[in-house]
Amino acid sequence: MIRPRGADLSIASGLREFRRATPQAEAVIDGDRRLTFRALDERANRFAQALLATGMVPGDRIAVLAANRLEYVEIIGGVAKAGMVLVPLNPRLTASEIAYLLDHSQARVLVTDDDGYDDAAEVLGARRDLVVFTIGGRGGRDYESAIDAANASDPWIDVAETEPFCLLYTSGTTGRPKGSLISHRSRVLTFYLGALEWGLGPGARTLARSLWRPSTTAPAWPSGTAPCSPERLALFFASGTLSTSWTH
Numbered sequence: 001m002i003r004p005r006g007a008d009l010s011i012a013s014g015l016r017e018f019r020r021a022t023p024q025a026e027a028v029i030d031g032d033r034r035l036t037f038r039a040l041d042e043r044a045n046r047f048a049q050a051l052l053a054t055g056m057v058p059g060d061r062i063a064v065l066a067a068n069r070l071e072y073v074e075i076i077g078g079v080a081k082a083g084m085v086l087v088p089l090n091p092r093l094t095a096s097e098i099a100y101l102l103d104h105s106q107a108r109v110l111v112t113d114d115d116g117y118d119d120a121a122e123v124l125g126a127r128r129d130l131v132v133f134t135i136g137g138r139g140g141r142d143y144e145s146a147i148d149a150a151n152a153s154d155p156w157i158d159v160a161e162t163e164p165f166c167l168l169y170t171s172g173t174t175g176r177p178k179g180s181l182i183s184h185r186s187r188v189l190t191f192y193l194g195a196l197e198w199g200l201g202p203g204a205r206t207l208a209r210s211l212w213r214p215s216t217t218a219p220a221w222p223s224g225t226a227p228c229s230p231e232r233l234a235l236f237f238a239s240g241t242l243s244t245s246w247t248h
Helices: 011-021 037-053 070-081 095-105 114-126 143-149 184-198 230-239
Strands: 026-030 033-036 061-065 085-088 107-113 131-135 164-169 179-183 205-209 224-226 244-247
Touching: 011 037, 011 070, 011 184, 026 037, 026 070, 033 037, 033 070, 037 070, 037 143, 061 070, 061 095, 061 114, 070 085, 095 107, 095 114, 095 164, 107 114, 114 131, 131 143, 164 184, 179 184
Parallel strands: 026 224, 061 085, 061 107, 085 164, 107 131, 205 224, 205 244
Antiparallel strands: 026 033, 164 179
């Protein structure tokens, strides 16, 4: 939103700005699948509207248990546009760990893929209150069908830059995992400073090779981002089209 002091630094605002500035530029590449900034923004709008249509409200926690894939980026954008808080979960978690984090974070929605759904099946049986979207359609609400059926208009939820963008949990190696709230401003500045540090700009490509939470920390929107496997990583380097590789 535009305020007297200027525009807030928020994930949703950044996505809108890149759609306006470079609508046809590639935003995400995942194998043969590609999204322009226009398409990414529209799909983020649709997911935001799908969340709101379930009765969720700004501030609700949305957990994501999925591999590194194209949909993760639009899910992040949709959660931000709905004014909700992203809770990324590590796909390597056990069922008991998933249950603890869903309970502790007070997540009301779980977005997962087929593998994640299988991993969480035991938990989901005891959490009938949880709204579940599944990429691949293994169970719960089919993610792609929900996207297709949702309104494509931007919900324009007013979110201040100091409000939470995501809730990240520690690994819990010495006890229970602990959650850390990260604001929109904090994450946008991470993107911006990352772009300055590595000289990213129009036409640059960033490889976000994350073990489990794509683009919650990688600079996804200053340029195009490609989530990929180790095999595709080698192909990107061989092609000479890669500007930066980000791994964590």
